[in-house]
Amino acid sequence: MPTSHLLKIEDLHHSFGKEEVLKGISFSLDKGETKVIVGPSGTGKSTILNNIIRLVPPKRGKIYLEDVEITSTKKINEIRQQIGFVFQDFGLFNHLTAKGNVMIGLTKVKKMDKKEAEELAMFELDRVGLKDFADSYPSQLSGGQAQRVGIARALAMQPKLILFDEPTSSLDPELTGEVLRVMKSLAEEGMTMLVVTHEMGFARSVADELIFMEGGNIVEQGDPEKLFNNPEHKRTKEFLFQLVDLYGEGEE
Amino acid sequence: MLDIFLNYYPVLFKGLAVTVLITIISCFSGTVFGVFLSLGKIYGNKLVSNLVTAFIAVIRGTPLLVQLFIIYYGLPAYGVNFSPITAAVISFIINSGAYQAEYLRGSIQSVSSGQLKAALSIGMTKWQGIFHIILPQALRRVIPAWTNEFIYMIKYSSLAYVIGAKELMTEAKLIASRNYQFFNVYLVTALIYLVVIIIFVYFFNRFEKKVAIPGFDFER
Ligand SMILES: Nc1ncnc2c1ncn2[C@@H]1O[C@H](COP(=O)(O)OP(=O)(O)OP(=O)(O)O)[C@@H](O)[C@H]1O
Ligand SMILES: [Mg+2]
Numbered sequence: 001m002p003t004s005h006l007l008k009i010e011d012l013h014h015s016f017g018k019e020e021v022l023k024g025i026s027f028s029l030d031k032g033e034t035k036v037i038v039g040p041s042g043t044g045k046s047t048i049l050n051n052i053i054r055l056v057p058p059k060r061g062k063i064y065l066e067d068v069e070i071t072s073t074k075k076i077n078e079i080r081q082q083i084g085f086v087f088q089d090f091g092l093f094n095h096l097t098a099k100g101n102v103m104i105g106l107t108k109v110k111k112m113d114k115k116e117a118e119e120l121a122m123f124e125l126d127r128v129g130l131k132d133f134a135d136s137y138p139s140q141l142s143g144g145q146a147q148r149v150g151i152a153r154a155l156a157m158q159p160k161l162i163l164f165d166e167p168t169s170s171l172d173p174e175l176t177g178e179v180l181r182v183m184k185s186l187a188e189e190g191m192t193m194l195v196v197t198h199e200m201g202f203a204r205s206v207a208d209e210l211i212f213m214e215g216g217n218i219v220e221q222g223d224p225e226k227l228f229n230n231p232e233h234k235r236t237k238e239f240l241f242q243l244v245d246l247y248g249e250g251e252e
Numbered sequence: 253m254l255d256i257f258l259n260y261y262p263v264l265f266k267g268l269a270v271t272v273l274i275t276i277i278s279c280f281s282g283t284v285f286g287v288f289l290s291l292g293k294i295y296g297n298k299l300v301s302n303l304v305t306a307f308i309a310v311i312r313g314t315p316l317l318v319q320l321f322i323i324y325y326g327l328p329a330y331g332v333n334f335s336p337i338t339a340a341v342i343s344f345i346i347n348s349g350a351y352q353a354e355y356l357r358g359s360i361q362s363v364s365s366g367q368l369k370a371a372l373s374i375g376m377t378k379w380q381g382i383f384h385i386i387l388p389q390a391l392r393r394v395i396p397a398w399t400n401e402f403i404y405m406i407k408y409s410s411l412a413y414v415i416g417a418k419e420l421m422t423e424a425k426l427i428a429s430r431n432y433q434f435f436n437v438y439l440v441t442a443l444i445y446l447v448v449i450i451i452f453v454y455f456f457n458r459f460e461k462k463v464a465i466p467g468f469d470f471e472r
Contacts, residue, residue: 055369081375091370094363095389095465105374108384139467150370157374 005064006031006192007052007161012061014047021047023216025061029161034193036203036224038243039213045196049163052194053080065160081109084154084162088169090146092138098125098149099134102156110157124152128182144175148182161192168199198247200240204228212236253436260427260437267423268444270337274419275406277341282348282405283398287387289353294360295382304353311350317411319343324415340412340419348405352398359393360386392463399456403449420444 005028014022021044029035037045050056052063054076063071070079093101099121106117125131128148138146147167154162164183168176180202187193187206197203203210203224210224220227220236231237257264293304311319324339334342363386371381410421420441428437 053373055372077375077377080373085370085373087366087370087373089364089366091366091373093367093370093385095385095392104384105376108380109375137466139465153370153374 005029006033006066007194008064009048009052010062010064012048012051012058012063014044014051014056014059021216022051022058022061025213025216025218027211027218027221029192029194031160031192032190033208034187034191034195034206035209035211036207037194037196037211037213038198038200038203038240039219040239043213044216045213046165049085049165049194049196052163053083053085055085077109081105081157082160084157084159086147086150086154086162086164086167088166090138090143090150090170092146092149092153094138097135097137098130098141098145098152101138101149102153105153105157120156121152124156125149127155128152129178142175143171144178147171147179151179151182151186155186161194162186164193164195164197166196166198168197198243200228200244200247212239214239253440256427256431256433256436257440260423260440263423263427264420264441264444267418267420268448270417270419271406271409271421272448274337274341274344274409274412274417275402278344278348278409279398279402279405281341281345282352282401285345285349286352286356287391289349290356290360291382293353293357295378308350308353311347312354316343316347316408317414319347320411320415336412336415336417337419339415340409340417344405344409348401352394352401355394355397355401356390359397360390362393363389389465392460392465395456395460395463399453399460402452402456406449406452407445 007029009028010026012022012025013020025044025048027035037048039045047056051058052070054071058071061071062069065079065082068079070076073079093104096104099118102121102124103114103117106112106120107114110117112120122131122134125134128151130145130148130152133141133145133149136145138149141149150167151162167183168179171179176199180199183193183195183202184206195202195207207224209221210227211221212219212227214235220231220233227236228240231240289304289308292300293308294301296304320340320343323343324334324336327334367385367389368378368381371385372378376384409419412419413422413425416422424437424441428434431437
């Protein structure tokens with residue numbers, strides 16, 4: 001079924017063994033939109049992202065990237081090139097420099113020639129403010145820098161959208177800002193992003209929509225300000241304010 | 253002792269060349285074989301994985317000498333004949349491959365699984381991820397164990413003398429049985445092994461440092 005959305009998720013279900021983790025998730029993402037997913041630990045937020053690029057194949061439901069149904073396509077590697085993924089623990093390749101991390105997908109997956117790949121890698125590193133760290137290895141980078149390399153690596157593949165799974169959760173508080181600023185500027189440049197995060201400051205200033213999940217269901221979704229100030233469900237307000245208590249308002 | 257060395261060094265060095273050749277071929281081919289075994293064990297389907305596990309158990313659970321005898325004395329009954337050196341090399345490759353597969357399995361599993369996930373996420377196939385991301389790191393980490401294996405192999409290659417491969421021990425034994433200076437001949441032989449091993453270990457350690465990942469591998 002063709003859709004006009006960039007990404008559309010329809011009645012997504014997932015279970016690990018007997019434990020039902022996702023109980024029918026539906027939402028969509030248009031080009032240029034940023035949506036933020038929040039919810040308690042163990043609610044299935046990572047599972048949704050992993051289902052989308054089939055790092056964990058979903059049990060039931062359909063996911064469309066533009067008009068391609070990607071839950072059953074055989075060409076999953078081609079789909080993954082079009083959907084960036086930024087990991088909580090960065091997932092950088094430890095034996096490669098920052099530049100090598102960004103280049104390898106270009107040379108090995110896209111079969112780009114080395115010089116061209118190098119130019120593009122430097123461009124993306126510059127975009128995340130790390131031109132001067134191109135030759136550093138992951139262990140020589142701070143967490144914030146490492147995560148920005150992770151973002152540059154995703155960007156270099158020129159994806160249609162990027163999924164972020166708690167990109168700042170393993171960072172020291174003073175380093176989250178530099179990563180969030182990069183994400184914010186991407187949003188402003190029109191990148192489509194689906195972000196799982198506890199950073200409510202980011203959600204309020206960047207997200208077009210906030211999705212609150214609990215127990216494998218979407219409880220409520222909508223404009224972040226509405227969810228904060230005037231939610232349909234009492235539980236939404238409770239949770240969001242609990243988050244703000246725990247993690248602060250964030251910047252802005 | 254010096255006179256023994258001076259009198260016999262051409263023969264001893266000829267034997268040493270065979271020893272080193274057997275060891276190098278066995279160790280390096282053993283690495284290639286070990287890579288396939290460990291990949292089969294970790295990433296293969298159930299059948300492949302179980303077959304590899306069983307194979308490794310059999311090879312590690314039986315004496316090298318028995319394996320050598322089966323290949324050299326046993327196989328001719330089935331029409332497969334090898335020269336002593338070939339038989340030695342084959343059995344050493346098989347034996348070393350099984351041990352190296354286990355070392356490699358450990359170092360492959362010590363590379364974080366998050367990196368393979370990340371490789372998949374940029375569109376690599378599982379095997380691209382294994383060859384471009386996992387193996388380059390796992391092979392670096394296995395160098396110390398590999399160096400150990402090489403030392404072990406250079407000494408255990410002397411087992412080949414029992415089937416008459418003309419390696420260092422065989423030559424030493426021949427010399428000693430002619431001049432009856434067992435102590436001196438074997439002492440010289442031991443020293444040759446020692447020096448050669450020290451030289452190889454020196455170069456392997458340098459190589460290990462050269463390929464170390466900055467800030468990540470243990471830097472000495
Ligand atoms: N590989 C797995 N095998 C079994 N159970 C799993 C697996 N991955 C996740 N789960 C379970 O599925 C549930 C949802 O996990 P998920 O990681 O999607 O939650 P989350 O919302 O991302 O939580 P968090 O905020 O802690 O990251 C949890 O109960 C978790 O224990
Ligand atoms: Mg999670």
